[in-house]
Amino acid sequence: MRVFSHTCSNTEIVAALGAADLLIGRDDDSDFPPDVAARVPAYGRDLDLRVDEVIGLRPDLVLTSLTVPGHERIVDAIKAAGIATLVCDPLGLDDIFSDIRRIAAALGIAPRGEQLVAEMQAAMPRVEATTRPKVLIEWWPKPVITPTRQAWATDLIERAGGCNPWAGIDGKSAPLTDEHIMASPPDVIAMSWCGVKVANYRADVVSRRPGWAEVPAVRDGRIVAISEEFLGRPGPRVVEGYRQLRAAIDAARA
Structure with a gap:
């Protein structure tokens, strides 16, 4: 599978899932992990993505988001080219977990998504406290x-x-x-x-x-x-x- 990642968070999710080898391109702001940023070519910042060049890569899937105002234009242009897209627009923490699961499923590695979510949840135990600093x-x-x-x-x-x-x-x-x-x-x-x-x-x-x-x-x-x-x-x-x-x-x- 040939995957293009548009937005830092999606690139980091793919890498954390152990699937960075699927990436054929990224946006300029995707700078982590450093080894992935160094290896995968970039095609412009999030709102200035060189969409024609991205389409020319013939990706099987574009991972994108609506987290930045103006991303809609990029998303619509990619969809109009008939390329499969997975769009993230998380609000709460549970939405982040859901997006990780969706991306993992789209990459054919759903169990890795469940494992990553479980690891994140375990690393962030909920603090039960009567006094809550503002x-x-x-x-x-x-x-x-x-x-x-x-x-x-x-x-x-x-x-x-x-x-x-x-x-x-x-x-x-x-x-x-x-x-x-x-x-x-x-x-x-x-x-x-x-x-x-x-x-x-x-x-x-x-x-x-x-x-x-x-x-x-x-x-x-x-x-x-x-x-x-x-x-x-x-x-x-x-x-x-x-x-x-x-x-x-x-x-x-x-």
Whole structure:
């Protein structure tokens, strides 16, 4: 089977399933695992995919997603060429598990999908706690954008023993005003800025905001950097996002 992967998470799922040898192409942003990125040719960033070239590869299956606004155009063009597509659009953590199973089944290795899901679930035990520190994940610092109700990051927070005070807001994410944040001041702030390398996350960008000095997370030095690779990609590495969130939440509870 000849498989093209459009989006990082799908590439990482295929690799985690042990099926990277099926990949004939990827998008430019698929950078993990490094050996797969080095071996498999890239055909443009997610919204600038060179669709004609992808079609020319004559893949048996294109793995794509609707996780980024604008992907619809890419998906429609590939479907119009008569190429089989599998489209992921996960909201919660269970949807990620479902997508892994669907991809494994499409590749003819369904048992590997079940095994990978079981391993991920075992690595992310649900923390039962009476005290749940409030966690703000920042997808972007200005304005502050955070995951809301339909977000796997919210599920990760709750699974790791925390709570997302903005989980009642409908949608995948929302911008927050200072008033929103001060109404439920977070005990932990996790910087996970989209499109920014974790080495460039700066806690002082958060701590120097006017009026934030008494926010518990700022006052107590609980501003952590968790790469978007671990919280923003709906694939196997959300396990690492969970681990880092849990460490920060456990520290806030101590």
